[in-house]
Amino acid sequence: MRRSEFLRAVEDEFPGRSSSLLNDLVLSPLSGRTAKEALAAGLPPRDIWLALCTEMEVPESRRYGVGRLEPRKR
Template sequence: MRLTVFWERMAEHFGAAYADSFARDHVMSELGGRTVQEALDAGWETKDVWRAVCGAMGVPADKR
């Protein structure tokens, strides 16, 4: 998954303003105690980060 697609999906689910805040501030156990931004900066694949967000935040199956 391209990074641009990842951010589009984040904005679609959370709203443009909250997606950025969520990515910077919400620590997720599914990402090893990292935020979304920290996981991406550490080199995690965007598809793996998106899957973690989907699982933790209950993103509907048709949006995954």
């Protein structure tokens, strides 16, 4: 998962709340960092996404592939 895919996934899953979740929500699995701090520290966006999903109780069915762009049609 790329950073852009992560940010898109957060916005898709939490419309209107993504900014506050990224900046304010402390994630225990990330050593008490916010998502923004974890990104700045170089943690993989996929790990941050999964920690955020766990904290926010996102069903597993919506955790994989969210934020990915559809493949280009040829």
